[in-house]
Amino acid sequence: MARKAKNKLLKKAKKSKSDEFYTQLCDIESELRYYKTHFKDKVVYCNCDDPRISKFFKYFAINFEELGIKKLLTSCYREQTGELFGEQNQDSGFFFEYTNTDEEKSKLNSPEIKLFKGDGDFRSSESIELLKKSDIVVTNPPFSLFREYVEQLVRYDKKFLIIGNVNAITYKEIFKLIKENRAWLGINLGRGVSGFIVPEHYELYGTEARINEFGDRIVSPNNCLWLTNLDTFKRHEDILLTKKYFGNEHQYPKYDNYDGINVNRTEDIPLDYEGAMGVPITFLHKFNPDQFELIKFRKGNDEKDLSINGKCPYFRILVKNKRVKIQSESVNTYNKSFNTGMLKRAS
Numbered sequence: 001m002a003r004k005a006k007n008k009l010l011k012k013a014k015k016s017k018s019d020e021f022y023t024q025l026c027d028i029e030s031e032l033r034y035y036k037t038h039f040k041d042k043v044v045y046c047n048c049d050d051p052r053i054s055k056f057f058k059y060f061a062i063n064f065e066e067l068g069i070k071k072l073l074t075s076c077y078r079e080q081t082g083e084l085f086g087e088q089n090q091d092s093g094f095f096f097e098y099t100n101t102d103e104e105k106s107k108l109n110s111p112e113i114k115l116f117k118g119d120g121d122f123r124s125s126e127s128i129e130l131l132k133k134s135d136i137v138v139t140n141p142p143f144s145l146f147r148e149y150v151e152q153l154v155r156y157d158k159k160f161l162i163i164g165n166v167n168a169i170t171y172k173e174i175f176k177l178i179k180e181n182r183a184w185l186g187i188n189l190g191r192g193v194s195g196f197i198v199p200e201h202y203e204l205y206g207t208e209a210r211i212n213e214f215g216d217r218i219v220s221p222n223n224c225l226w227l228t229n230l231d232t233f234k235r236h237e238d239i240l241l242t243k244k245y246f247g248n249e250h251q252y253p254k255y256d257n258y259d260g261i262n263v264n265r266t267e268d269i270p271l272d273y274e275g276a277m278g279v280p281i282t283f284l285h286k287f288n289p290d291q292f293e294l295i296k297f298r299k300g301n302d303e304k305d306l307s308i309n310g311k312c313p314y315f316r317i318l319v320k321n322k323r324v325k326i327q328s329e330s331v332n333t334y335n336k337s338f339n340t341g342m343l344k345r346a347s
Protein backbone atom coordinates (compact mmCIF):
# COMPACT_ATOMS: atom_id res chain seq x y z
CA MET A 1 0.00 0.00 0.00
CA ALA A 2 1.30 3.47 -0.83
CA ARG A 3 2.72 5.29 2.20
CA LYS A 4 0.27 8.16 1.90
CA ALA A 5 -2.75 5.83 1.88
CA LYS A 6 -1.33 3.89 4.84
CA ASN A 7 -0.84 7.08 6.84
CA LYS A 8 -4.38 8.10 6.05
CA LEU A 9 -5.69 4.76 7.31
CA LEU A 10 -3.62 5.00 10.49
CA LYS A 11 -4.90 8.51 11.10
CA LYS A 12 -8.47 7.31 10.61
CA ALA A 13 -7.97 4.40 13.00
CA LYS A 14 -6.47 6.73 15.62
CA LYS A 15 -9.37 9.09 15.18
CA SER A 16 -12.07 6.46 15.61
CA LYS A 17 -10.18 4.96 18.57
CA SER A 18 -10.66 8.16 20.54
CA ASP A 19 -14.39 7.70 19.91
CA GLU A 20 -14.25 4.94 22.53
CA PHE A 21 -13.38 7.14 25.49
CA TYR A 22 -15.92 6.58 28.25
CA THR A 23 -16.57 9.34 30.75
CA GLN A 24 -15.97 8.85 34.46
CA LEU A 25 -18.67 9.58 37.03
CA CYS A 26 -16.34 11.89 39.01
CA ASP A 27 -15.84 14.13 35.96
CA ILE A 28 -19.57 14.23 35.23
CA GLU A 29 -20.30 15.14 38.85
CA SER A 30 -17.72 17.89 38.97
CA GLU A 31 -19.24 19.62 35.93
CA LEU A 32 -22.93 18.87 36.40
CA ARG A 33 -23.07 20.35 39.89
CA TYR A 34 -23.05 23.83 38.29
CA TYR A 35 -26.18 23.22 36.21
CA LYS A 36 -28.61 21.69 38.69
CA THR A 37 -31.35 24.28 38.23
CA HIS A 38 -31.59 23.62 34.49
CA PHE A 39 -32.99 20.10 34.74
CA LYS A 40 -36.27 20.63 36.55
CA ASP A 41 -39.20 19.10 34.60
CA LYS A 42 -36.95 18.45 31.64
CA VAL A 43 -36.50 15.42 29.39
CA VAL A 44 -32.80 14.58 29.34
CA TYR A 45 -31.32 12.61 26.46
CA CYS A 46 -27.93 10.88 26.39
CA ASN A 47 -27.76 9.79 22.76
CA CYS A 48 -24.34 8.11 22.63
CA ASP A 49 -24.79 6.04 25.75
CA ASP A 50 -25.29 2.42 26.66
CA PRO A 51 -27.26 2.60 29.94
CA ARG A 52 -25.49 -0.56 31.14
CA ILE A 53 -22.15 1.24 31.24
CA SER A 54 -22.73 4.95 30.73
CA LYS A 55 -21.89 7.07 33.75
CA PHE A 56 -24.06 9.82 32.28
CA PHE A 57 -27.04 7.49 32.56
CA LYS A 58 -25.94 6.53 36.07
CA TYR A 59 -25.56 10.17 37.14
CA PHE A 60 -29.03 11.17 35.94
CA ALA A 61 -30.70 8.01 37.29
CA ILE A 62 -29.16 8.48 40.74
CA ASN A 63 -29.94 12.22 40.81
CA PHE A 64 -33.31 11.96 39.04
CA GLU A 65 -35.35 13.15 41.99
CA GLU A 66 -32.94 15.77 43.25
CA LEU A 67 -32.74 17.38 39.81
CA GLY A 68 -36.50 17.04 39.28
CA ILE A 69 -36.04 15.42 35.87
CA LYS A 70 -39.21 14.46 33.98
CA LYS A 71 -37.74 11.64 31.89
CA LEU A 72 -34.35 10.21 31.05
CA LEU A 73 -33.70 8.81 27.56
CA THR A 74 -30.56 7.02 26.48
CA SER A 75 -29.68 5.47 23.18
CA CYS A 76 -26.73 3.53 21.98
CA TYR A 77 -25.00 2.99 18.67
CA ARG A 78 -24.64 -0.64 17.64
CA GLU A 79 -20.84 -0.53 17.50
CA GLN A 80 -20.77 0.68 21.06
CA THR A 81 -22.82 -2.22 22.42
CA GLY A 82 -20.57 -4.65 24.13
CA GLU A 83 -17.42 -2.53 23.74
CA LEU A 84 -16.67 -2.81 27.41
CA PHE A 85 -18.44 -6.13 27.85
CA GLY A 86 -16.31 -7.95 25.28
CA GLU A 87 -19.56 -9.00 23.55
CA GLN A 88 -19.90 -9.51 19.82
CA ASN A 89 -21.13 -6.33 18.22
CA GLN A 90 -24.82 -6.53 17.42
CA ASP A 91 -26.64 -5.28 14.37
CA SER A 92 -29.10 -2.96 16.07
CA GLY A 93 -28.64 -0.02 18.31
CA PHE A 94 -31.01 0.32 21.24
CA PHE A 95 -32.64 2.80 23.55
CA PHE A 96 -33.96 2.99 27.07
CA GLU A 97 -36.51 5.27 28.75
CA TYR A 98 -36.32 5.86 32.46
CA THR A 99 -38.82 7.63 34.71
CA ASN A 100 -37.51 6.53 38.11
CA THR A 101 -40.37 4.19 39.06
CA ASP A 102 -39.70 1.74 41.91
CA GLU A 103 -39.59 -1.13 39.41
CA GLU A 104 -37.06 0.68 37.22
CA LYS A 105 -34.99 1.58 40.25
CA SER A 106 -34.81 -2.06 41.29
CA LYS A 107 -33.50 -3.01 37.85
CA LEU A 108 -30.96 -0.23 37.45
CA ASN A 109 -28.11 -2.68 36.96
CA SER A 110 -29.88 -4.58 34.18
CA PRO A 111 -32.07 -2.05 32.39
CA GLU A 112 -34.66 -3.44 29.98
CA ILE A 113 -33.37 -1.98 26.76
CA LYS A 114 -35.42 -1.83 23.56
CA LEU A 115 -33.90 -2.52 20.17
CA PHE A 116 -34.00 0.07 17.42
CA LYS A 117 -34.73 -1.18 13.90
CA GLY A 118 -31.58 0.62 12.75
CA ASP A 119 -28.09 1.03 14.16
CA GLY A 120 -28.79 3.80 16.71
CA ASP A 121 -26.60 6.35 14.96
CA PHE A 122 -27.37 9.74 16.50
CA ARG A 123 -28.28 10.89 12.97
CA SER A 124 -30.78 8.06 12.39
CA SER A 125 -34.49 8.82 12.21
CA GLU A 126 -35.19 6.73 15.33
CA SER A 127 -32.62 8.61 17.36
CA ILE A 128 -33.85 11.94 16.00
CA GLU A 129 -37.40 11.07 17.11
CA LEU A 130 -36.07 10.78 20.67
CA LEU A 131 -34.09 13.97 20.22
CA LYS A 132 -37.27 15.82 19.29
CA LYS A 133 -38.91 14.63 22.50
CA SER A 134 -36.03 15.83 24.64
CA ASP A 135 -35.12 19.20 26.14
CA ILE A 136 -31.46 18.81 27.09
CA VAL A 137 -28.81 16.55 25.59
CA VAL A 138 -25.89 15.62 27.82
CA THR A 139 -23.12 13.28 26.75
CA ASN A 140 -19.64 12.76 25.43
CA PRO A 141 -20.23 12.20 21.68
CA PRO A 142 -17.81 10.57 19.20
CA PHE A 143 -14.90 12.95 18.77
CA SER A 144 -14.58 12.22 15.06
CA LEU A 145 -18.18 13.40 14.42
CA PHE A 146 -18.16 16.40 16.74
CA ARG A 147 -18.98 19.08 14.16
CA GLU A 148 -21.88 17.09 12.76
CA TYR A 149 -23.08 16.23 16.24
CA VAL A 150 -23.22 19.89 17.35
CA GLU A 151 -24.77 20.98 14.06
CA GLN A 152 -27.65 18.54 14.66
CA LEU A 153 -28.24 19.83 18.20
CA VAL A 154 -28.38 23.39 16.91
CA ARG A 155 -30.66 22.43 14.02
CA TYR A 156 -33.15 20.91 16.46
CA ASP A 157 -32.74 23.87 18.81
CA LYS A 158 -31.71 21.75 21.80
CA LYS A 159 -30.06 22.71 25.04
CA PHE A 160 -26.86 20.76 25.50
CA LEU A 161 -23.87 20.04 27.68
CA ILE A 162 -21.28 17.89 25.94
CA ILE A 163 -17.62 16.96 26.10
CA GLY A 164 -15.31 17.74 23.19
CA ASN A 165 -11.66 18.16 22.40
CA VAL A 166 -10.14 21.60 23.17
CA ASN A 167 -9.32 21.92 19.47
CA ALA A 168 -13.05 22.03 18.76
CA ILE A 169 -12.87 25.76 19.52
CA THR A 170 -10.77 26.17 16.41
CA TYR A 171 -13.40 24.58 14.13
CA LYS A 172 -15.01 27.43 12.27
CA GLU A 173 -18.54 26.09 12.85
CA ILE A 174 -17.97 25.88 16.63
CA PHE A 175 -16.21 29.25 16.85
CA LYS A 176 -19.14 30.81 14.99
CA LEU A 177 -21.55 29.52 17.65
CA ILE A 178 -19.33 30.85 20.43
CA LYS A 179 -18.95 34.21 18.69
CA GLU A 180 -22.73 34.49 18.33
CA ASN A 181 -23.22 33.58 21.98
CA ARG A 182 -25.10 30.44 21.06
CA ALA A 183 -22.59 28.18 22.84
CA TRP A 184 -19.81 28.65 25.37
CA LEU A 185 -17.30 26.71 27.41
CA GLY A 186 -18.36 24.94 30.57
CA ILE A 187 -16.54 25.07 33.87
CA ASN A 188 -13.90 22.33 33.57
CA LEU A 189 -11.22 22.24 30.92
CA GLY A 190 -7.94 20.40 30.25
CA ARG A 191 -6.83 18.78 33.49
CA GLY A 192 -10.27 19.62 34.87
CA VAL A 193 -11.48 16.50 33.04
CA SER A 194 -9.43 13.89 34.84
CA GLY A 195 -9.46 10.99 32.37
CA PHE A 196 -11.52 8.50 30.39
CA ILE A 197 -12.24 4.79 30.73
CA VAL A 198 -10.91 2.87 27.72
CA PRO A 199 -11.78 -0.68 26.56
CA GLU A 200 -9.58 -3.74 27.22
CA HIS A 201 -7.96 -3.74 23.80
CA TYR A 202 -6.95 -0.12 24.13
CA GLU A 203 -3.34 0.73 24.85
CA LEU A 204 -2.81 2.54 28.19
CA TYR A 205 -0.61 5.44 27.13
CA GLY A 206 0.74 8.56 28.83
CA THR A 207 2.32 9.11 32.23
CA GLU A 208 -1.06 9.44 33.93
CA ALA A 209 -2.52 6.20 32.57
CA ARG A 210 -3.76 4.04 35.40
CA ILE A 211 -6.24 1.46 36.61
CA ASN A 212 -8.63 3.01 39.11
CA GLU A 213 -10.19 1.59 42.28
CA PHE A 214 -13.06 0.08 40.24
CA GLY A 215 -10.65 -1.71 37.92
CA ASP A 216 -11.35 0.73 35.05
CA ARG A 217 -8.49 1.43 32.66
CA ILE A 218 -8.00 5.20 32.55
CA VAL A 219 -6.12 7.45 30.16
CA SER A 220 -5.84 11.20 30.73
CA PRO A 221 -5.45 13.18 27.52
CA ASN A 222 -5.98 16.44 29.49
CA ASN A 223 -7.23 18.11 26.33
CA CYS A 224 -10.99 18.17 26.73
CA LEU A 225 -13.59 20.78 27.38
CA TRP A 226 -17.31 21.01 28.04
CA LEU A 227 -19.35 22.87 25.48
CA THR A 228 -22.80 24.08 26.44
CA ASN A 229 -25.61 26.53 25.88
CA LEU A 230 -26.81 26.27 29.49
CA ASP A 231 -26.07 29.38 31.48
CA THR A 232 -23.50 29.27 34.30
CA PHE A 233 -22.29 31.81 36.85
CA LYS A 234 -18.90 31.81 35.20
CA ARG A 235 -19.81 33.57 32.03
CA HIS A 236 -21.05 36.53 34.05
CA GLU A 237 -17.82 36.99 35.96
CA ASP A 238 -15.42 39.66 34.69
CA ILE A 239 -11.82 38.70 34.00
CA LEU A 240 -9.77 40.71 36.47
CA LEU A 241 -7.47 43.00 34.48
CA THR A 242 -4.47 44.68 36.09
CA LYS A 243 -2.08 45.46 33.22
CA LYS A 244 -1.92 48.72 31.25
CA TYR A 245 -1.21 49.28 27.59
CA PHE A 246 -0.32 52.97 27.76
CA GLY A 247 3.23 53.19 29.07
CA ASN A 248 3.91 49.54 28.14
CA GLU A 249 3.27 49.64 24.40
CA HIS A 250 6.43 47.63 23.63
CA GLN A 251 4.90 44.58 25.36
CA TYR A 252 1.93 44.58 23.00
CA PRO A 253 3.20 44.57 19.39
CA LYS A 254 0.78 45.38 16.58
CA TYR A 255 -0.11 42.81 13.94
CA ASP A 256 1.20 43.18 10.40
CA ASN A 257 -2.15 42.33 8.87
CA TYR A 258 -4.75 43.64 11.33
CA ASP A 259 -5.23 46.82 13.31
CA GLY A 260 -4.81 45.24 16.72
CA ILE A 261 -2.26 44.31 19.38
CA ASN A 262 -0.99 40.87 20.35
CA VAL A 263 -1.52 39.64 23.92
CA ASN A 264 0.22 36.39 24.87
CA ARG A 265 -1.70 35.51 28.03
CA THR A 266 -5.26 36.24 29.11
CA GLU A 267 -4.01 37.74 32.39
CA ASP A 268 -1.91 40.24 30.38
CA ILE A 269 -4.92 41.80 28.64
CA PRO A 270 -4.54 45.54 29.28
CA LEU A 271 -7.45 47.26 30.99
CA ASP A 272 -7.06 50.51 29.05
CA TYR A 273 -6.98 49.37 25.42
CA GLU A 274 -10.09 50.08 23.41
CA GLY A 275 -9.14 48.51 20.07
CA ALA A 276 -8.81 44.92 18.89
CA MET A 277 -6.55 42.53 20.80
CA GLY A 278 -5.42 39.06 19.74
CA VAL A 279 -5.64 36.69 22.73
CA PRO A 280 -4.94 32.95 23.10
CA ILE A 281 -7.86 30.53 22.57
CA THR A 282 -7.84 29.60 26.28
CA PHE A 283 -9.32 33.09 26.79
CA LEU A 284 -12.68 31.55 25.92
CA HIS A 285 -12.64 29.62 29.17
CA LYS A 286 -12.91 32.95 31.03
CA PHE A 287 -14.96 34.84 28.48
CA ASN A 288 -17.78 37.03 29.78
CA PRO A 289 -19.87 38.39 26.86
CA ASP A 290 -20.79 41.51 28.88
CA GLN A 291 -17.12 42.38 29.25
CA PHE A 292 -15.70 41.39 25.86
CA GLU A 293 -16.82 41.19 22.27
CA LEU A 294 -15.43 38.43 20.03
CA ILE A 295 -14.52 39.87 16.65
CA LYS A 296 -12.70 37.31 14.58
CA PHE A 297 -10.68 34.14 14.76
CA ARG A 298 -7.10 33.69 13.73
CA LYS A 299 -7.00 35.63 10.44
CA GLY A 300 -5.98 39.17 9.57
CA ASN A 301 -7.49 41.44 6.93
CA ASP A 302 -5.72 39.47 4.21
CA GLU A 303 -7.34 36.22 5.50
CA LYS A 304 -3.88 34.92 6.38
CA ASP A 305 -2.89 33.97 9.94
CA LEU A 306 -2.28 36.99 12.16
CA SER A 307 1.42 37.83 12.13
CA ILE A 308 3.92 40.08 13.88
CA ASN A 309 6.99 40.96 11.80
CA GLY A 310 6.20 37.95 9.62
CA LYS A 311 5.89 35.49 12.52
CA CYS A 312 2.55 33.93 13.48
CA PRO A 313 1.77 33.35 17.16
CA TYR A 314 -0.35 30.24 17.87
CA PHE A 315 -4.06 30.72 17.06
CA ARG A 316 -5.32 34.03 18.31
CA ILE A 317 -8.86 35.28 18.82
CA LEU A 318 -9.47 38.97 18.17
CA VAL A 319 -11.49 40.57 20.95
CA LYS A 320 -12.48 44.03 22.14
CA ASN A 321 -13.03 45.14 25.71
CA LYS A 322 -16.55 46.61 25.83
CA ARG A 323 -15.97 48.27 29.17
CA VAL A 324 -13.09 50.46 27.96
CA LYS A 325 -15.41 52.16 25.52
CA ILE A 326 -18.04 52.65 28.17
CA GLN A 327 -15.39 54.02 30.54
CA SER A 328 -13.92 56.40 27.96
CA GLU A 329 -17.42 57.50 26.94
CA SER A 330 -18.33 58.30 30.53
CA VAL A 331 -15.02 60.16 31.00
CA ASN A 332 -15.82 62.17 27.85
CA THR A 333 -19.35 62.91 29.09
CA TYR A 334 -17.94 63.93 32.46
CA ASN A 335 -15.32 66.17 30.78
CA LYS A 336 -17.97 67.71 28.56
CA SER A 337 -20.35 68.57 31.38
CA PHE A 338 -17.43 69.73 33.54
CA ASN A 339 -16.26 72.06 30.73
CA THR A 340 -19.80 73.30 30.09
CA GLY A 341 -20.16 74.04 33.82
CA MET A 342 -16.87 75.94 33.81
CA LEU A 343 -17.92 77.94 30.78
CA LYS A 344 -21.28 78.78 32.34
CA ARG A 345 -19.63 79.90 35.55
CA ALA A 346 -17.06 81.94 33.64
CA SER A 347 -19.71 83.78 31.61
Ligand SMILES: C[S@@+](CC[C@H](N)C(=O)[O-])C[C@H]1O[C@@H](n2cnc3c(N)ncnc32)[C@H](O)[C@@H]1O
Binds near residue numbers: 018019055120123
Ligand atom coordinates in the same frame (compact mmCIF):
# COMPACT_ATOMS: atom_id res chain seq x y z
C1 LIG B 1 -16.39 9.26 23.35
S1 LIG B 1 -17.42 7.83 23.49
C2 LIG B 1 -18.37 8.23 24.91
C3 LIG B 1 -19.38 7.22 25.32
C4 LIG B 1 -20.34 7.72 26.38
N1 LIG B 1 -21.13 8.81 25.89
C5 LIG B 1 -19.57 8.15 27.59
O1 LIG B 1 -19.35 9.36 27.76
O2 LIG B 1 -19.16 7.30 28.38
C6 LIG B 1 -18.52 8.11 22.13
C7 LIG B 1 -19.46 6.97 21.87
O3 LIG B 1 -20.25 7.26 20.73
C8 LIG B 1 -20.40 6.07 19.97
N2 LIG B 1 -20.64 6.44 18.58
C9 LIG B 1 -19.77 6.43 17.55
N3 LIG B 1 -20.37 6.81 16.43
C10 LIG B 1 -21.66 7.06 16.76
C11 LIG B 1 -22.79 7.48 16.02
N4 LIG B 1 -22.69 7.72 14.72
N5 LIG B 1 -23.96 7.63 16.67
C12 LIG B 1 -24.07 7.40 18.00
N6 LIG B 1 -23.02 7.00 18.75
C13 LIG B 1 -21.83 6.84 18.14
C14 LIG B 1 -19.09 5.34 20.14
O4 LIG B 1 -19.27 3.97 19.91
C15 LIG B 1 -18.75 5.67 21.58
O5 LIG B 1 -19.22 4.69 22.44
